[in-house]
Structures are given as C-alpha cells and as structure tokens.
Amino acid sequence: MQCPTCNNLNAATDVRCMRCQTTLIHEAAGHSEGFKKAANALDARMYSGIGAFFGFALTAVLLKFVLTEHWLSDRQIYLSAVVAGVVGSLLGRLFLKAKHEL
Numbered sequence: 222m223q224c225p226t227c228n229n230l231n232a233a234t235d236v237r238c239m240r241c242q243t244t245l246i247h248e249a250a251g252h253s254e255g256f257k258k259a260a261n262a263l264d265a266r267m268y269s270g271i272g273a274f275f276g277f278a279l280t281a282v283l284l285k286f287v288l289t290e291h292w293l294s295d296r297q298i299y300l301s302a303v304v305a306g307v308v309g310s311l312l313g314r315l316f317l318k319a320k321h322e323l
C-alpha cells in the first residue's frame with residue numbers, strides 16, 4: 222500500500238508506513254465507503270455478540286449462583302438468561318450507535 226503522506230511503498234498488510242509511521246489502515250478506512258460499511262457491519266455484529274454473551278452469561282450466573290433467593294426453576298433461569306442475551310445484544314448495538322454519533 223502506498224503511503225498517502227510520503228508515498229513510500231509499503232506491504233499491503235502493513236498497518237503503519239515504514240518510513241513516516243502514518244497509519245495506513247486508518248487512511249484506507251477514511252477513503253473507502255465500502256470498507257467503512259464493511260467495518261461497521263462487522264462492528265455491529267461484534268458488539269451485539271458481546272452484548273448477547275454477557276447478558277446471557279451474567280444473568281445465568283447471577284440467578285444460578287449469586288441471587289439464589291428466588292423461586293425460579295432452572296428452565297426459568299435459562300429463559301431469563303436468553304431474554305437478557307437479547308437485551309444485551311440490543312444494548313451492544315445501541316452502544317455502538319452512540320459511539321458513532323459522538
């Protein structure tokens with residue numbers, strides 16, 4: 222990849238320019254709409270996945286091992302964790318949206 226600052230020719234996989242340390246991947250993201258969209262879609266999937274995982278895991282662990290003073294059966298705990306996972310996934314997307322609007 223050619224450096225936009227000093228025109229030094231770097232390897233396609235280089236993150237920074239070998240000569241002037243300009244961030245090359247960042248430059249590419251700034252120039253290509255397609256790249257940005259792909260990166261955003263990947264971000265959205267990642268954030269909602271992380272949100273879903275933590276929502277599910279936290280709720281399951283809390284209900285099963287920490288907040289044991291309740292009337293829920295294992296099946297109800299599982300269902301609550303699934304709901305929390307969906308909520309977590311939505312929160313992850315909201316978080317990403319908020320991050321982009323800053």
Ligand SMILES: [Zn+2]
Pocket residue numbers: 224225226227228229238239240241242243
């Ligand atoms: Zn350079």
